Amino acid sequence: MMDALFFATLVLFLVAVVLQFMGQAFKKDMLLEAAFTISLIGTAALTGYIVWRGIVAQRIPLSNQFEFATAFAWGIALLHIFLRRRFKEVAMSTAILPAIFLVLSYAALQPRDIRDLMPALRSAWFGLHIGTAVFSYAAFVGAGSLAVLFLVREKKGHNLDKQADLDYLIYRLIAFGFLMLTVVILSGAIWAEAAWSSFWSWDPKETWALITWIVYAIYLHQRLRAGRSAHALAWFAVIAVIVVAFTFVGVNTLLPGLHSYG
Amino acid sequence: MNDIDNQTKKNWMKGVFRYLRSMRFGILLLVIIIFFSLIGSLIPQGRSVNFYTQNFAPISDLIVAFGLGEIFTSPLFIGALALLCLNLILCTIARLRTKSNLLPTLQRRLNQLAAQPVEDQERLQSWLTRRGFKAMPGSANTFARGLAGAWGSALVHLSFLLILLVGAYVLYTAQSTDITIFTGESQTLPDGSRITLDRFHTQDEAGRLDYISDLSVTPPGSTEVQNLRLRVNQPLRVGNYTLYQLSYSLYGRVVIAGPGGSREMLLEGPRDITMDITAPVLYQGLFPDYTTEADGSYTVSMDASNGYPNPIYLLDLVQENSTETIVVPPGNQFELGTAIYHFSDPVSSSVIRVKTLAPMLWVLYAAFGLLTLALYLTFFVVPTLISVDSHGYRLASSKTDPMLQRELAEFNLVSKDEPL
Numbered sequence: 225m226m227d228a229l230f231f232a233t234l235v236l237f238l239v240a241v242v243l244q245f246m247g248q249a250f251k252k253d254m255l256l257e258a259a260f261t262i263s264l265i266g267t268a269a270l271t272g273y274i275v276w277r278g279i280v281a282q283r284i285p286l287s288n289q290f291e292f293a294t295a296f297a298w299g300i301a302l303l304h305i306f307l308r309r310r311f312k313e314v315a316m317s318t319a320i321l322p323a324i325f326l327v328l329s330y331a332a333l334q335p336r337d338i339r340d341l342m343p344a345l346r347s348a349w350f351g352l353h354i355g356t357a358v359f360s361y362a363a364f365v366g367a368g369s370l371a372v373l374f375l376v377r378e379k380k381g382h383n384l385d386k387q388a389d390l391d392y393l394i395y396r397l398i399a400f401g402f403l404m405l406t407v408v409i410l411s412g413a414i415w416a417e418a419a420w421s422s423f424w425s426w427d428p429k430e431t432w433a434l435i436t437w438i439v440y441a442i443y444l445h446q447r448l449r450a451g452r453s454a455h456a457l458a459w460f461a462v463i464a465v466i467v468v469a470f471t472f473v474g475v476n477t478l479l480p481g482l483h484s485y486g
Numbered sequence: 487m488n489d490i491d492n493q494t495k496k497n498w499m500k501g502v503f504r505y506l507r508s509m510r511f512g513i514l515l516l517v518i519i520i521f522f523s524l525i526g527s528l529i530p531q532g533r534s535v536n537f538y539t540q541n542f543a544p545i546s547d548l549i550v551a552f553g554l555g556e557i558f559t560s561p562l563f564i565g566a567l568a569l570l571c572l573n574l575i576l577c578t579i580a581r582l583r584t585k586s587n588l589l590p591t592l593q594r595r596l597n598q599l600a601a602q603p604v605e606d607q608e609r610l611q612s613w614l615t616r617r618g619f620k621a622m623p624g625s626a627n628t629f630a631r632g633l634a635g636a637w638g639s640a641l642v643h644l645s646f647l648l649i650l651l652v653g654a655y656v657l658y659t660a661q662s663t664d665i666t667i668f669t670g671e672s673q674t675l676p677d678g679s680r681i682t683l684d685r686f687h688t689q690d691e692a693g694r695l696d697y698i699s700d701l702s703v704t705p706p707g708s709t710e711v712q713n714l715r716l717r718v719n720q721p722l723r724v725g726n727y728t729l730y731q732l733s734y735s736l737y738g739r740v741v742i743a744g745p746g747g748s749r750e751m752l753l754e755g756p757r758d759i760t761m762d763i764t765a766p767v768l769y770q771g772l773f774p775d776y777t778t779e780a781d782g783s784y785t786v787s788m789d790a791s792n793g794y795p796n797p798i799y800l801l802d803l804v805q806e807n808s809t810e811t812i813v814v815p816p817g818n819q820f821e822l823g824t825a826i827y828h829f830s831d832p833v834s835s836s837v838i839r840v841k842t843l844a845p846m847l848w849v850l851y852a853a854f855g856l857l858t859l860a861l862y863l864t865f866f867v868v869p870t871l872i873s874v875d876s877h878g879y880r881l882a883s884s885k886t887d888p889m890l891q892r893e894l895a896e897f898n899l900v901s902k903d904e905p906l
Contacts, residue, residue, distance in 0.1 A: 340694050347719045388888045389888050389892070392888050396865075400865070402865075403858070403866075406858060406861055407858060410858065417847075418719050418720070419730075423656070426531060431526060431527040435524065442513055448509065449509070479527055479528070
């Protein structure tokens with residue numbers, strides 16, 4: 225039953241993506257409205273699924289790749305709703321909905337069995353460390369998706385004021401994600417000191433979290449440069465998502481270490 | 487001629503100084519650190535030469551020659567970190583200087599700007615108040631928001647610098663040693679503290695997998711014994727040390743009796759435990775769990791994720807033309823040839839890491855807090871001044887916020903009847 229809810233959510237987001245693209249392509253407001261409504265239902269269903277899983281597991285459901293990916297998709301879905309409500313820009317959904325669907329699809333490929341938390345994960349820092357990672361990654365992916373939108377609009381010669389707004393929004397999302405990622409790394413360091421006796425071990429996950437942090441630090445510094453190019457920064461925000469994806473998926477599958485929890 | 491030389495030298499030094507504190511240099515160092523980190527994450531660190539020869543054959547010579555297996559302690563990496571520290575110090579000083587002048591700078595900028603028209607001055611002032619702007623003391627027409635944000639980036643650099651310096655100190659000077667204690671055994675730490683492992687559990691109070699050492703601790707120069715519980719994620723402070731529950735080992739126990747006497751063996755990994763050479767016995771390991779079937783046979787489980795609740799021994803009995811594999815629960819024995827093998831309950835040992843207290847750790851944690859606060863100030867508290875008078879409004883901010891600019895520009899278009 226719980227699995228059915230998860231897959232229903234996945235289907236809802238697939239339908240939302242299809243309707244959104246059709247609505248944009250054929251300029252049909254009705255389809256776009258339907259896509260947003262379905263994405264709202266999908267987000268509600270995903271929230272329900274996460275809460276349900278948490279109740280069954282009797283813990284915060286963030287302990288493995290499946291649970292993290294599900295929460296990650298949920299984070300992007302919340303961000304999507306916030307951005308649509310705040311900026312009333314239909315095209316934002318075209319950029320962000322596919323990201324939610326992709327992350328959920330990745331989750332669907334992972335084992336979904338519920339297990340007890342490993343002793344090393346039973347800590348007061350668990351929720352803060354992984355919860356902030358969800359919002360950090362979601363903000364980075366949101367920023368990357370909007371950067372794609374920026375580049376597409378730029379090619380179409382879109383209104384410059386709106387482009388400036390979008391550029392600023394991408395910056396704000398990255399700033400938020402950067403702050404959250406800082407909390408992830410610092411809370412992880414304090415936790416690692418208690419669990420492994422060293423606040424930093426150059427474990428692959430730690431190292432890649434640091435690489436991601438530095439990459440976004442460079443983005444934020446590039447914004448301060450005189451004569452910065454919004455076009456180059458948008459490309460930067462898109463490429464940086466690849467680093468986030470590797471930190472999330474690549475490290476877990478290719479570089480086993482202290483953070484290999486399945 | 488000398489004056490010209492001195493001037494050239496001064497200019498050259500100024501240029502070097504400017505470059506060392508520049509963002510361009512900082513970013514170059516960050517890229518170098520990314521490059522080293524990338525290598526360090528792809529090549530397992532701190533392994534033997536043999537490991538690299540076996541697993542990274544085509545590039546093993548390169549790894550060994552350039553120290554890529556110890557990259558995070560290599561002079562190049564530490565040199566890049568040291569230069570980053572220098573860059574941060576110089577940059578922080580420069581930022582603290584400019585930021586302390588931010589308010590006068592913004593005020594000066596306000597005075598230089600042309601006023602943008604506004605229809606209803608009072609309504610705009612009320613709108614600004616609702617958006618968190620406050621009238622500047624001594625100037626009823628100038629409103630300010632987020633002035634604390636001026637310190638954000640300087641504090642980010644300062645706290646990051648602290649993290650790098652104190653972190654490196656704590657990381658590279660910490661001394662630790664791992665000790666293995668069997669149940670009932672005692673060990674004395676270098677400061678004289680004595681720890682005894684009373685019991686080791688692999689399950690917590692709720693029956694979940696956990697690693698818990700019940701310890702009796704006698705502080706140095708004392709006879710008072712403290713009973714303490716050490717578990718994963720909950721280190722203990724004992725004297726000058728912090729103890730961490732690192733791991734544990736489970737050893738099988740067998741007493742083998744034969745015509746020549748008996749001997750007890752602790753079994754860690756597969757080994758030959760034969761006493762009578764005409765009937766060899768090979769110990770293969772322990773299964774974590776088993777159930778007894780109706781016919782007396784055993785069904786064993788290899789899943790160790792819940793510890794070893796019902797361990798059972800796995801043995802190979804080597805015969806002339808074949809090998810028979812058998813399982814033996816603890817408390818049982820069998821006779822083979824002239825030897826009797828009696829298997830007891832396995833015994834566990836706890837591996838405890840003993841680490842000297844890091845005196846600067848609290849500075850590091852304080853720097854963590856400061857960095858988080860400083861990043862919030864930098865990105866979400868933007869120093870902004872707005873003056874409103876009969877000519878209109880002027881906006882000066884340390885960062886361009888196109889959304890605020892547009893909201894102000896569109897202010898006149900908003901109907902007076904609409905709520906602010």
